[in-house]
Amino acid sequence: MAETFDVVVIGSGPGGYVAAIKAAQLGLKTAIVEKDKRLGGTCTLVGCIPTKALLATAELMEKLKDAKEFGVDVKDFGLNFLQAYKRKEDVVAKNSAGIDFLMKKNKITVFKGHGRLAGKGKVEVSGDKKEVLDTKNIIIATGSVPRTLPGIEPDHKRILNSDSVLRLETQPKSMIVLGAGAVGMEFASVFDSFGTKATVVEMFPHLLPIEDEDCSVEIEKAYRKRKIDFLTDAKVEKVEKNDKGVKVTIKKGTETQVLEAETLLSAVGRSPVSNDLGLEKTGVKVDRGFIVVDNMFRTGEPNVFAIGDVITLGNGPHPALAHVASYEGVVTAEFIAGKNPQPVNYDRIPSATYCYPEVASVGLTEKKAKERGYDVKTGKFPFSASGKARIVGESWGFVKIVADKKYDEVLGVHLVGPHATELLAEACLGLRLETTVEEIEKTMHAHPTLSEAVLEAAHAAMGHTLHM
Ligand code: FAD
Numbered sequence: 047m048a049e050t051f052d053v054v055v056i057g058s059g060p061g062g063y064v065a066a067i068k069a070a071q072l073g074l075k076t077a078i079v080e081k082d083k084r085l086g087g088t089c090t091l092v093g094c095i096p097t098k099a100l101l102a103t104a105e106l107m108e109k110l111k112d113a114k115e116f117g118v119d120v121k122d123f124g125l126n127f128l129q130a131y132k133r134k135e136d137v138v139a140k141n142s143a144g145i146d147f148l149m150k151k152n153k154i155t156v157f158k159g160h161g162r163l164a165g166k167g168k169v170e171v172s173g174d175k176k177e178v179l180d181t182k183n184i185i186i187a188t189g190s191v192p193r194t195l196p197g198i199e200p201d202h203k204r205i206l207n208s209d210s211v212l213r214l215e216t217q218p219k220s221m222i223v224l225g226a227g228a229v230g231m232e233f234a235s236v237f238d239s240f241g242t243k244a245t246v247v248e249m250f251p252h253l254l255p256i257e258d259e260d261c262s263v264e265i266e267k268a269y270r271k272r273k274i275d276f277l278t279d280a281k282v283e284k285v286e287k288n289d290k291g292v293k294v295t296i297k298k299g300t301e302t303q304v305l306e307a308e309t310l311l312s313a314v315g316r317s318p319v320s321n322d323l324g325l326e327k328t329g330v331k332v333d334r335g336f337i338v339v340d341n342m343f344r345t346g347e348p349n350v351f352a353i354g355d356v357i358t359l360g361n362g363p364h365p366a367l368a369h370v371a372s373y374e375g376v377v378t379a380e381f382i383a384g385k386n387p388q389p390v391n392y393d394r395i396p397s398a399t400y401c402y403p404e405v406a407s408v409g410l411t412e413k414k415a416k417e418r419g420y421d422v423k424t425g426k427f428p429f430s431a432s433g434k435a436r437i438v439g440e441s442w443g444f445v446k447i448v449a450d451k452k453y454d455e456v457l458g459v460h461l462v463g464p465h466a467t468e469l470l471a472e473a474c475l476g477l478r479l480e481t482t483v484e485e486i487e488k489t490m491h492a493h494p495t496l497s498e499a500v501l502e503a504a505h506a507a508m509g510h511t512l513h514m
Contacts, residue, residue: 048178048179048180049075049180050075050167050180050181050182051075051076051077051155051179051180051181051182052069052074052075052076052181052182052183052382053065053066053069053074053075053076053077053181053182053183053184053185053379053382054076054077054078054079054161054169054179054181054183054184054185055069055076055077055078055079055184055185055187056078056079056161056162056169056184056185056186056187056188056323057078057079057080057087057161057186057187057188057189057319057354057356058078058080058082058085058086058087058145058156058187059086059087059088059089059090059187059189059354059355059368059371060086060087060089060090060094060354060368060369060371060372060375061087061187061189061353061354061355061371061372061374061375062078062080062087062185062187062189062353062354062375063078063085063086063087063145063148063149063375064371064372064375064376065185065187065353065374065375065376065378065379066078066149066152066154066375066379067148067152067154068375068376068379068380069185069379069382069383070152070153070154071152072379072380072383072385073383074379074382074383076152076153076154076155077154077155077156077157077179077181078149078154078155078156078157079157079158079159079160079161079169079171079179080156080157080158080159081158081159081160081161081173083158084142085142085145085146085149085156086138086141086142086145087187087189088189088190088191088355089368089371090138090141090142090145091138091142092208092209092212093208093368094368095137095138095141096134096135096137096138096212097212097229097232097233097236097400098400099133099134099137099138100130100131100134100236101232101235101236101400101401101402103125103130103133103134103236103239103240104235104236104239104240104402105239105402107123107125107239107240108239108402110123112439115439116439125217125240125241127214127216127217127240128215130240131212131214134212157171157173157177157179158173158174159171159172159173159174160172160173160322161323162322162323162324163184163323163324163325163328163330163347163350164178164324167180167181167182167349168180168181169181169184170324182349183349183350183351183382184349184350184351185343185351185352185353185375185378185379185382186320186323186330186337186345186350186351186352186353186356187352187353187354187356187371187375188318188319188320188323188354188356189318189319189354189355189356189371190316190317190318190319190355190356190366191209191316191317191319192207192208192209192312192313192316192317193314193315193316193317194207194312194317195282195312195314197284197285198224198282198285198310198312198314200312201287204287204291204292204308204309204310205285205287205292205309205310205312206309206310206311206312207311207312207313208229208233208311208313211233211311217240217241217242218237218242218307218308218309219242219243219308220242220243220244220245220291220306220307220308220309221233221234221237221242221243221244221245221307221308221309221310221311222244222245222246222247222292222294222305222307222309222310222311223237223244223245223246223247223310223311223313224247224282224294224310224311224312224313224314225246225247225248225312225313225314225315226246226247226248226250226252226253226254226255226276226278227254227255227256227313227315228254228397228398228399228400229313230246230248230311230313231246231253231254231265231399231401231405232399232400232401233311233313234246234269234274234276234401235274235400235401235402238272238273238274239402243275243307244274244275245274245275245276245277245305245307246269246274246275246276246277247276247277247280247282247294247296247305248276248277248278248279248280249279249280249281250278250279251278251279252266252278253265253266253269253276253278254399254405256397257397257399257405257407257411257460258407258411258412258413258446258448258458258460259411259412259413260412260426260444260446260460261405261407261446261460261461261462264442264443264444264462265401265403265405265462266278267442268402268403268442268443268462271442272402277296277298277303277305279298279299280296280297280298280303281296281297281298282294282295282296283295283296283297283302285310290306290308291306291307291308291309292306292307292308292309292310293305293306294306294307294310315366316355316366317335318335318336318337318355318356318357319355319356320332320335320336320337320356321335325337328345328346328347328350329345329346329347329348329350330345330346330347330350330352331345331346333358333360334358336356336357336358336364337352337356337357337358338357338358338359338360339351339352339353339357339358339359340359341359341389341390342377342378342381342387342389343357343374343377343378343381351378351381351382353371353374353375353378354370354371354374354375355371357374359392365392365395365397367395367397369395369396370390370395373390374390377389377390393409393410394408394409394474394477394478395408396408396470396474398466398467398470399467400467403440403442403443403462403463403464403466404461404462404463404464404465404466404467405461405462405466406460406461406466406467406469406470407458407459407460407461407470408458408459408470408473408474408477409448409456409457409458409459409473409477410448410457410458411448411458411460412424412446412448412458414458415448415450415457415458420450420451420452420457421450421451421452422448422449422450422451422457423449423450423451423483423507424446424447424448424449424506424507425446425447425449425483425503425504425505425506425507425508425511426444426445426446426447426503426506427444427445427499427502427503427505427506427511427513427514428441428443428444428499428514429441429442429443429444429445429463429464429496429499430442431502431511431513431514432494432496432498432499432502432513433493433494433498433513434494434495434496434498435463435464435496435499437494438464438496440463440464441463442462442463443461443462443463443464443466444461444462444463444499444503445459445460445461445463445469445499445500445502445503446459446460446461446503447459447483447486447500447503447504447506447507448460449482449483449507453482454482454483454484455480455481455482456473456476456477456481456482456483456486457477458477459473459476459477459500459503461473461499463496463499464496465496469496469497469499469500472497472500473500483504483507483508484504484508486500486501486504487501487504487505487508489501498513502514
């Protein structure tokens with residue numbers, strides 16, 4: 047008799063594979079279905095991991111530019127584009143193999159092929175052969191793919207998306223990056239460090255438009271200093287291709303501008319993957335491609351759950367982030383195992399953009415806190431006044447704390463600057479523990495560290511910085 051699984055997960059991205067590990071660790075008989083040759087999904091194969099590997103090369107290039115100032119004579123250095131791309135692929139391969147190992151270690155059965163629902167408690171897998179799995183629960187974690195705008199369809203030569211830019215075989219001399227969200231900003235940063243002339247075009251008034259406005263303004267200053275051109279409040283009217291590259295007509299207010307470059311990178315968001323999943327004959331509801339779920343990730347069909355980039359909770363955009371997908375995977379596995387988990391608090395999602403300088407945040411922006419009716423106080427400390435930032439030679443940016451005046455609770459922490467994405471963890475824990483500004487102020491921080499800037503921002507929110 048065919049075995050019956052407790053859980054079958056469809057999709058092995060950070061949502062799916064983490065859900066599978068957690069389910070297995072909770073004693074559930076678990077399988078995972080993946081249509082790609084390799085495990086890991088967008089994050090591991092064409093997202094978080096390869097982009098950060100390229101950013102590591104870019105960071106090294108930036109450091110080498112300052113080597114002389116640090117007393118290091120570097121005779122000659124330059125980018126070996128193909129080697130940078132090869133190293134990126136090596137990092138990806140190791141991470142994907144790591145997931146294979148984790149599946150084995152946790153005794154999760156891996157099925158390679160396209161998974162779809164095939165009646166109550168059944169998942170059909172179309173791979174080398176067709177098989178039908180029996181299962182008590184299904185978790186859909188099929189993720190997302192790059193969004194395509196009409197008239198800007200990628201040909202993967204002149205017009206690229208975030209997948210094909212990672213397959214380049216030669217370095218373009220110039221690139222127009224459409225979209226100043228995390229993905230667009232990171233690629234603009236990488237290619238500028240590599241020596242490609244990058245120009246960012248954003249339809250909203252600021253770069254990184256969902257961040258606290260102070261952070262957006264700071265990163266704009268930094269990009270100006272780096273000579274990365276950008277146009278905000280700018281809409282693309284037309285994209286034309288020719289032998290040399292692309293010609294992009296842009297409308298900014300009443301003015302029309304034409305930009306030319308060798309390539310255009312479209313980084314305008316992601317589209318959910320919910321087609322061909324056999325959802326039609328089920329109670330699973332789909333809204334503009336996103337699978338509708340409740341706070342325990344239940345779809346409208348009993349025992350069918352969905353997590354990660356493919357979902358909507360029906361209350362505005364769902365953050366398309368790897369750690370969100372993974373967290374939702376853990377909650378779902380715990381729920382299936384009867385562990386009664388707490389729902390995810392979407393006010394405390396960390397956000398990290400690994401451009402140079404880095405931008406990171408958790409919690410409410412100053413504007414959002416005010417909109418929610420809080421009497422807001424803020425504290426800000428610039429890295430230019432931090433000893434450690436001077437030591438490492440990176441003194442742009444700041445730490446900003448947004449807090450509630452009445453109860454002193456920290457509502458949000460926003461950072462731009464060196465290692466901002468690593469410094470964020472203290473703020474995440476702080477928000478989780480509903481910390482007050484005073485508690486951060488009374489927490490001793492090691493000296494000299496960049497984290498002292500968090501401490502000083504707390505001092506600032508209390509009305510008195512020590513080192514400024
Ligand atoms: P995905 O990772 O998209 O995985 C879905 C998986 O399901 C895929 O492997 C797919 O092949 C498989 N699948 C789909 N349909 C089927 C089917 N029918 N049968 C079998 N398998 C199927 N997030 C961060 O948090 N930090 C970052 O630094 C970051 N950087 C990014 C950089 C880029 C360039 C991009 C594009 C994204 C980045 N993200 C980052 C976002 C992050 O990658 C996604 O939020 C995350 O991968 C979503 O995870 P998921 O499990 O929901 O889906």
